[in-house]
Amino acid sequence: MAEAAIQTRDMLMNMGPSHPSTHGVLRIVLELDGETVHRAIPHVGYLHRGYEKLGEDMTYHQYIPYTDRLDYLSPLANNTAYALAVEKLLGLDVPPRGKAIRVLITELARISSHLLGVGTWIMDVGALTVFFYTFQEREELYDIFEMLTGARLTTSFSRIGGLAFDLPPGFIERVRAFLDRFPKKIDELENLVSQNRIWRDRTVGVGVLPKEKAVALGLTGPNARASGVEWDIRKEQPYLGYEQYDFDVPVGRNGDCYDRYIVRVEEMRQSVKICRQVLDRLPDGPVNVDDPNVTLPPKEKVYTKMEELIRHFKIISGGIRAPMGEIYSAVENPKGELGFYIVSTGEPKAYRMRIRSPSFVSIQALEWMLPGYRMADVVCIIGSLDFVMGECDR
Amino acid sequence: MSDPTGRGDDHPAAQRLRERFPEAVRAVETHAGETTLVVRREDVLAALAALRDDPALDYALLADLTAVDFPSEPERFRIVYQLLSLSRRDRLRVRVPLSGDWPSVPTCTGIWPGARWLEREVYDMFGIRFDGHPDLRRILMPEEYRSFPLRKEYPVRGRPEDDYVAPPPTWDLEIYGDWLRTEEKIRAGKEDPGGPGDFPLMGEPKAEPPAEGA
Numbered sequence: 206m207a208e209a210a211i212q213t214r215d216m217l218m219n220m221g222p223s224h225p226s227t228h229g230v231l232r233i234v235l236e237l238d239g240e241t242v243h244r245a246i247p248h249v250g251y252l253h254r255g256y257e258k259l260g261e262d263m264t265y266h267q268y269i270p271y272t273d274r275l276d277y278l279s280p281l282a283n284n285t286a287y288a289l290a291v292e293k294l295l296g297l298d299v300p301p302r303g304k305a306i307r308v309l310i311t312e313l314a315r316i317s318s319h320l321l322g323v324g325t326w327i328m329d330v331g332a333l334t335v336f337f338y339t340f341q342e343r344e345e346l347y348d349i350f351e352m353l354t355g356a357r358l359t360t361s362f363s364r365i366g367g368l369a370f371d372l373p374p375g376f377i378e379r380v381r382a383f384l385d386r387f388p389k390k391i392d393e394l395e396n397l398v399s400q401n402r403i404w405r406d407r408t409v410g411v412g413v414l415p416k417e418k419a420v421a422l423g424l425t426g427p428n429a430r431a432s433g434v435e436w437d438i439r440k441e442q443p444y445l446g447y448e449q450y451d452f453d454v455p456v457g458r459n460g461d462c463y464d465r466y467i468v469r470v471e472e473m474r475q476s477v478k479i480c481r482q483v484l485d486r487l488p489d490g491p492v493n494v495d496d497p498n499v500t501l502p503p504k505e506k507v508y509t510k511m512e513e514l515i516r517h518f519k520i521i522s523g524g525i526r527a528p529m530g531e532i533y534s535a536v537e538n539p540k541g542e543l544g545f546y547i548v549s550t551g552e553p554k555a556y557r558m559r560i561r562s563p564s565f566v567s568i569q570a571l572e573w574m575l576p577g578y579r580m581a582d583v584v585c586i587i588g589s590l591d592f593v594m595g596e597c598d599r
Numbered sequence: 600m601s602d603p604t605g606r607g608d609d610h611p612a613a614q615r616l617r618e619r620f621p622e623a624v625r626a627v628e629t630h631a632g633e634t635t636l637v638v639r640r641e642d643v644l645a646a647l648a649a650l651r652d653d654p655a656l657d658y659a660l661l662a663d664l665t666a667v668d669f670p671s672e673p674e675r676f677r678i679v680y681q682l683l684s685l686s687r688r689d690r691l692r693v694r695v696p697l698s699g700d701w702p703s704v705p706t707c708t709g710i711w712p713g714a715r716w717l718e719r720e721v722y723d724m725f726g727i728r729f730d731g732h733p734d735l736r737r738i739l740m741p742e743e744y745r746s747f748p749l750r751k752e753y754p755v756r757g758r759p760e761d762d763y764v765a766p767p768p769t770w771d772l773e774i775y776g777d778w779l780r781t782e783e784k785i786r787a788g789k790e791d792p793g794g795p796g797d798f799p800l801m802g803e804p805k806a807e808p809p810a811e812g813a
Contacts, residue, residue, distance in 0.1 A: 250739035403776040423713035569716040
């Protein structure tokens with residue numbers, strides 16, 4: 206009877222969709238026993254914009270701006286991933302210079318994404334200073350992106366068969382200056398947090414995801430590698446000539462929040478290494494494939510030559526006709542494996558445009574990761590998975 | 600679409616599956632360097648489990664699960680599994696054609712727990728049911744949505760009758776309150792927390808929901 210007197214009852218608590226530490230519009234319903242999470246039910250879809258449906262109604266070129274808005278923290282990487290998928294469908298091979306520039310911008314996007322992911326996560330846990338350090342560097346990267354594409358976020362830089370244009374004058378010097386300065390900034394970041402007692406107390410042993418579980422849940426990218434899954438598409442199934450570059454893939458051991466932090470910090474260093482190698486041996490030549498049915502003619506020719514104007518008009522209004530078939534193209538994006546599954550029936554539009562988003566899979570893992578931890582750890586674990594709702598909800 | 604040249608028949612996965620389940624693999628297609636196994640609906644679970652558990656194949660990771668709608672074909676829907684073998688660095692696609700306008704397929708959540716949300720999304724977008732799924736609810740669209748938007752007959756711009764419908768005030772309690780009091784909770788020896796109105800809930804709009812938008 207004494208037991209009946211002290212019976213407790215679980216409490217349902219709603220978190221989000223407008224919660225500052227859910228990194229967008231994620232909603233989690235938590236079943237709490239005091240401070241302890243018994244069950245967590247994530248709800249997604251608040252940012253659903255029907256991108257897969259829209260992809261069935263527009264030409265392959267028209268879809269490029271939509272890819273900016275998937276993982277809006279690394280639009281350049283998404284542009285590249287999408288262009289690679291369509292090129293696989295078309296059987297195109299981009300010239301070496303185009304590939305090298307794509308590697309460069311993808312790695313810069315990775316650095317910028319990890320800077321935000323790590324910075325806001327540490328801020329959510331309570332250390333505001335780090336946020337300013339990481340955002341200062343991210344700001345410089347966004348200036349670089351603006352110099353390259355004219356936009357900070359909506360870059361839309363790739364084209365089917367190459368890039369919108371070659372690198373602008375002065376771009377390489379500016380990236381070099383950033384790459385020279387940035388490793389010291391990572392050291393500063395690490396000095397602030399890596400051995401910080403509070404940070405370690407909040408992250409070591411928190412949100413542990415064992416290797417088998419990570420694979421069973423389909424996790425990829427830094428989240429899987431922190432759990433000890435040795436899988437990086439850049440290494441295992443190289444694309445864009447990643448096999449030419451010398452870099453390491455950091456892999457964690459414990460699969461806790463701290464390992465996810467360390468893996469991301471180390472990936473930034475490796476990205477710097479890759480960027481340097483790209484700049485050191487940037488090949489000359491065109492950035493676009495030489496295929497009149499795919500590549501848009503240069504603007505000055507469109508304005509002066511009738512044939513080029515017609516060609517431009519044909520590609521823009523008619524689109525590119527892809528052969529019949531289906532392809533799945535996956536790349537290593539900052540958040541994990543971003544895959545495009547495109548089914549083509551020979552039309553200039555995709556018959557089915559499926560986006561395999563790493564964030565969607567990461568958020569599902571919360572259901573398994575949160576129970577047993579305290580309410581305050583929920584915020585830390587959410588931050589450690591580094592997902593983006595634009596990509597999750599599509 | 601189809602490329603039934605049989606060139607992919609020497610793929611190890613096709614060979615192993617044919618040995619173990621002679622009827623299961625209907626065709627093997629290769630396109631752009633990718634292999635697709637077309638598997639019968641009845642054998643899908645056995646085939647997927649074999650692909651995951653056979654050490655010579657070892658497709659441990661389910662990268663993606665989705666569907667494609669071909670309304671003009673006799674087998675209208677196709678479920679598509681994208682498998683990845685980490686140890687063999689190989690990708691494989693498994694396709695399961697389904698006939699009928701409202702088909703169902705056995706859930707593979709028992710093989711990959713990560714398929715739970717992927718299958719929910721296919722249900723949400725196509726209306727394909729997954730038999731045995733532990734929690735087959737809509738995931739991206741609102742709970743009270745009535746259509747399945749990725750079906751080909753659904754217009755890109757949507758249907759006016761599908762515009763936002765304000766949920767009843769007890770919306771959350773009906774869905775989550777009932778769902779939380781599942782059998783397993785009772786089996787775990789916990790007390791039944793009583794009727795829905797009695798269920799403590801924090802941070803939820805208990806009064807009238809917003810009239811428009813949300």
